[in-house]
Amino acid sequence: MRDQNLQDIVIVGGGTAGWMTAAMLSQVLDGQMGRIRLIESDQIGTVGVGEATIPTIQAFNKKLGIDEAEFMRATNATFKLGIEFVNWGRMGDAYLHPFGPYGKDINGVAFHHYWRRSLELGMDTPIGAYSLANVAAKRDRFRHPSSESQSILSTYAYAYHFDASQYASYLRQYAERRGVNRTEGKIVDVTLRPDDGFIESVQLDGGRKVRGDLFIDCSGFRGLLIEEALETGYEDWSHWLPCDRAVAVPSENVVDPSPYTRATAGDAGWQWRIPLQHRMGNGHVYCSSHLSDDEATATALAHLEGDAIAEPRVLRFTTGQRKQMWNRNCIAIGLSGGFLEPLESTSIWLIQAAIALLLQRFPDRNFDAADIEDYNRGMRRRFEEVRDFLILHYKATQRSDTDFWKDCANMSIPDSLQRRIEMFGKSGHVIFHPAELFIETNWLAIYLGQHILPETCDPRVHCAGDDFIRQRLPQMQAVVAAAADEMPSHASAIEQFCRAKAPHA
Amino acid sequence: MPEPLQSIVIVGGDECAPAVAACIANSLRGTSAKITLLDDMSGHSGVASTLPQSTDFYKLLGFNERSLVTGTGATFKMGAEHSGWLRNNRRFIQSFGEHGTPIRLLPFHQYVLKHQLADDAKNFDDYSLASAAILKGRFAYPSDDPNSLLSTIRYGLQVDTQRFADAMLKYAVAADVKHIGSSAISASVQADSGFIAAVTLADGTAIEGDFYIDCSGERALLIGDALSVGYQNWSAFLPCDRRVRISINDVQDLSPTTRIVTKRDGWSRRMQLIDRADFEFFYNGAICSDEDAAQQLTQDVGTSASLPEHRQIRAGRRESFWRGNCVAIGRSAGDIESLEVSAMSRAHGAVIRLMSLWPHINCDPVIASEYNRLTLLDYDHARDFVSLFYTLSDRDDSDFWKHCQSLQTSATLQYRLSLFRSRGRLSWDADEIFSKDNWVSALLGLNCLPRACDPLVDVADPELVSQFMDEVRQAVRAAVDDMPRHDAFLKDLHGPAPR
Numbered sequence A: 001m002r003d004q005n006l007q008d009i010v011i012v013g014g015g016t017a018g019w020m021t022a023a024m025l026s027q028v029l030d031g032q033m034g035r036i037r038l039i040e041s042d043q044i045g046t047v048g049v050g051e052a053t054i055p056t057i058q059a060f061n062k063k064l065g066i067d068e069a070e071f072m073r074a075t076n077a078t079f080k081l082g083i084e085f086v087n088w089g090r091m092g093d094a095y096l097h098p099f100g101p102y103g104k105d106i107n108g109v110a111f112h113h114y115w116r117r118s119l120e121l122g123m124d125t126p127i128g129a130y131s132l133a134n135v136a137a138k139r140d141r142f143r144h145p146s147s148e149s150q151s152i153l154s155t156y157a158y159a160y161h162f163d164a165s166q167y168a169s170y171l172r173q174y175a176e177r178r179g180v181n182r183t184e185g186k187i188v189d190v191t192l193r194p195d196d197g198f199i200e201s202v203q204l205d206g207g208r209k210v211r212g213d214l215f216i217d218c219s220g221f222r223g224l225l226i227e228e229a230l231e232t233g234y235e236d237w238s239h240w241l242p243c244d245r246a247v248a249v250p251s252e253n254v255v256d257p258s259p260y261t262r263a264t265a266g267d268a269g270w271q272w273r274i275p276l277q278h279r280m281g282n283g284h285v286y287c288s289s290h291l292s293d294d295e296a297t298a299t300a301l302a303h304l305e306g307d308a309i310a311e312p313r314v315l316r317f318t319t320g321q322r323k324q325m326w327n328r329n330c331i332a333i334g335l336s337g338g339f340l341e342p343l344e345s346t347s348i349w350l351i352q353a354a355i356a357l358l359l360q361r362f363p364d365r366n367f368d369a370a371d372i373e374d375y376n377r378g379m380r381r382r383f384e385e386v387r388d389f390l391i392l393h394y395k396a397t398q399r400s401d402t403d404f405w406k407d408c409a410n411m412s413i414p415d416s417l418q419r420r421i422e423m424f425g426k427s428g429h430v431i432f433h434p435a436e437l438f439i440e441t442n443w444l445a446i447y448l449g450q451h452i453l454p455e456t457c458d459p460r461v462h463c464a465g466d467d468f469i470r471q472r473l474p475q476m477q478a479v480v481a482a483a484a485d486e487m488p489s490h491a492s493a494i495e496q497f498c499r500a501k502a503p504h505a
Numbered sequence B: 001m002p003e004p005l006q007s008i009v010i011v012g013g014d015e016c017a018p019a020v021a022a023c024i025a026n027s028l029r030g031t032s033a034k035i036t037l038l039d040d041m042s043g044h045s046g047v048a049s050t051l052p053q054s055t056d057f058y059k060l061l062g063f064n065e066r067s068l069v070t071g072t073g074a075t076f077k078m079g080a081e082h083s084g085w086l087r088n089n090r091r092f093i094q095s096f097g098e099h100g101t102p103i104r105l106l107p108f109h110q111y112v113l114k115h116q117l118a119d120d121a122k123n124f125d126d127y128s129l130a131s132a133a134i135l136k137g138r139f140a141y142p143s144d145d146p147n148s149l150l151s152t153i154r155y156g157l158q159v160d161t162q163r164f165a166d167a168m169l170k171y172a173v174a175a176d177v178k179h180i181g182s183s184a185i186s187a188s189v190q191a192d193s194g195f196i197a198a199v200t201l202a203d204g205t206a207i208e209g210d211f212y213i214d215c216s217g218e219r220a221l222l223i224g225d226a227l228s229v230g231y232q233n234w235s236a237f238l239p240c241d242r243r244v245r246i247s248i249n250d251v252q253d254l255s256p257t258t259r260i261v262t263k264r265d266g267w268s269r270r271m272q273l274i275d276r277a278d279f280e281f282f283y284n285g286a287i288c289s290d291e292d293a294a295q296q297l298t299q300d301v302g303t304s305a306s307l308p309e310h311r312q313i314r315a316g317r318r319e320s321f322w323r324g325n326c327v328a329i330g331r332s333a334g335d336i337e338s339l340e341v342s343a344m345s346r347a348h349g350a351v352i353r354l355m356s357l358w359p360h361i362n363c364d365p366v367i368a369s370e371y372n373r374l375t376l377l378d379y380d381h382a383r384d385f386v387s388l389f390y391t392l393s394d395r396d397d398s399d400f401w402k403h404c405q406s407l408q409t410s411a412t413l414q415y416r417l418s419l420f421r422s423r424g425r426l427s428w429d430a431d432e433i434f435s436k437d438n439w440v441s442a443l444l445g446l447n448c449l450p451r452a453c454d455p456l457v458d459v460a461d462p463e464l465v466s467q468f469m470d471e472v473r474q475a476v477r478a479a480v481d482d483m484p485r486h487d488a489f490l491k492d493l494h495g496p497a498p499r
Ligand SMILES: Cc1cc2nc3c(=O)[nH]c(=O)nc-3n(C[C@H](O)[C@H](O)[C@H](O)COP(=O)(O)OP(=O)(O)OC[C@H]3O[C@@H](n4cnc5c(N)ncnc54)[C@H](O)[C@@H]3O)c2cc1C
Pocket: A012, A013, A014, A015, A016, A017, A018, A039, A040, A041, A042, A044, A045, A046, A047, A048, A049, A050, A051, A052, A053, A164, A185, A186, A187, A188, A218, A219, A220, A221, A224, A246, A247, A248, A283, A315, A317, A333, A334, A335, A336, A342, A345, A346, A347, A348, A349
């Protein structure tokens, strides 16, 4: 079988997707299976955004054996305990989607049912007060979680905000050290094999041809191979997620970076605020049929806290996914595979998931149809899950101050999401699958943060009795508050652990 | 806010009914809900085995598993031994344990496959402590220490269903379940809501409740008779529709396993309890008569057997399991020949699921539909798992086996098979009842070899891999010798004067 093994793997594109793929393949293949080549064009450049992550990134870095402090210094990274959503359910709202659960199960019944009952008993503490990640984030505090499962400090996870270009260069060094061959050049043509339509080679500006057995398309939105060459087709989801543009503009930091991302809903979209060590990442995601580029840019600039440090840049996209992520001998990873707006910082996770699944369905030159089908099925499932989670943010709104929000509140949504919302509204039960990215807390954060309050709680909360609830909940809240207060500030945690050497690198 | 359920009626008959009552009572302890169990406690005699998942159920009940074992004469089970599914009469073990550990993130079986494909017959069973324990008649509780090989084993139980039901009843009654020792004979339905209104006992007494559990067994008094929920027939996938059972007073062979052997007209299994052994034979009534079946079974067993007891198997499941204010659990919900797909554990899982979705008095259909969606997957997975044996068997030496050759394979199983046949990869979802290792040991045991193994196995140095595999095998051999004998373990558990 060995003679069927891949000999040449060609990665097209050197953005976050390309270098993450190159780094992981170089680590796992360990020089034992073919050559890995990455082609990127200085002329074209990368999308250059993509700065907020979710906790799963840690598993990726860990697999690569990356030293956390070194990586954080190299990418001007900060810690992230969640995402704050402002003005989503109603104008004036603010809630946090924390990276850690609310309270603790009692007698096998999830905490939020007791919390739901507490409202009927006249208690009014918001659910966030029972999540350490939530409370610590809002108090600008951070420390590394504990691995001691009995400790309250084990009840949260964290992610990073980092400079995407610096992350890509960091991974580039990593990959090049492990033998990945980087080629600079612009691809101008793609040759398909006449018999089966597989990609045979790509041709660089200047005439050089690079052949390969497997091509990984990390060329960004355009999908140089998967679409321009293979015409795979794209499934458009903009009827559910109508935003189609973004304007990005970084600014000077004027306050210490907070340990969470903020997403503030506007008239026809939302603005992100991602605090890094050396600057603030800002941007405005909007729907072009409701807002012009100029209006959107003006809004983005008006909300900057410090001076802009680059010209605003407008990006266009269509939310959706490639009909097949893996077509013949080409796999689309990153923006070439599909796009879901960065509301929950999931794009880098989707890159990570694609790489992991590729390693579980790794081909040889036979390219078995069953493996390809299973890969495509797996990636579709992941994209659809994220899609549904994002739609929830738009659907669960009571805003009616603009046509955009009225349309969102009235849109029809996928059945899978409809079922989840109804179930929660009726019973407080959160539907999720154990293999999914978003589990109980994640769905709860959005439901409760955007006013989907269950009609009732699990009847089993009555086993404990109301007095128990009156006593226990304030105690739990106090424990969380005390633990948060004992943490160092986020700024000092960074100072101690991972202050970047040249802040303006 | 809708009102909580106040009165729950469990219509018994099926052997799972007392366990269902016990579990509901325990979960609602402290509330004002009244629970009534209608069961004459007859007809629960038999044997059953459980899957490792049932441990969760005992935990939920606050049940001490040790006293359950000693109180009911149960034995431990670490898996099953199969023989005769293939013409070459190959034997294999389907253990509840893990096999080896992943090497460079790749599942261990890929490295076994690599050798098998190169005609170097490495045996998957050699790398599982649970499999070794079955062969050597050993048993120990799993360890929490991930560095110990004992952390790779899991176990279920083999139980006497009557005694198990009695123990559950005792527990239920202690948890304030009202037990009425007669069975329901009919049920009435409210015209407007389609909810069950009441059930009637043989003496004419009507029992009312606001929520009903149909554990009436194959009679399906509520879900079938009263509510007319359809039944999906699976005889196109699964061949057996009859089962015969006999018991012998044999305590010779106390290995922690169920033995499954195919025969001319079906397959049989032997389950050992502390004081007797039960033999069951599964067959197709159109091909083999009851007398013939009993004879094929007693042949192996010898004399002093009990009278053969026959029952029907209606292969299939309900179209839905929860309708209105009624949930079906047990054989009223579905029936699958017991080829290692424990009906008892399925019932345990069903009550746990029901409790996690416990409704209010309005029994919101959204909740019912979620329950139905999940339960349906359970049944379909179990069907596919049994069907795998018939799909992969190459026997065609009798009318029964010829019939098996003509059975269908579901689309979901076909998908799984085609992925495995490509490169030995498993399509597997985190919420399935059977573990990945269960699937892989069945696939390999039934000689389903892929075209090639995962290409990434070539990344690791083959010398080092071989060395590592040898080490695992030797560690298994050494560890199994440190485990107590299963019979001695049980004797210890029972104390100096057993029962
Ligand atoms: C507005 C916005 C905000 C985002 N925010 C987040 C976030 O907060 N969190 C998150 O996880 N993700 C976020 N993302 C997504 C994230 O930016 C991307 O997933 C990530 O950057 C990966 O991009 P990529 O590598 O696929 O493509 P790109 O960065 O576009 O890289 C494309 C590469 O292909 C090369 N290339 C293209 N054409 C050719 C050619 N002809 N010849 C040679 N080379 C070529 C280019 O040189 C470049 O190296 C955001 C995206 C957008 C649009």
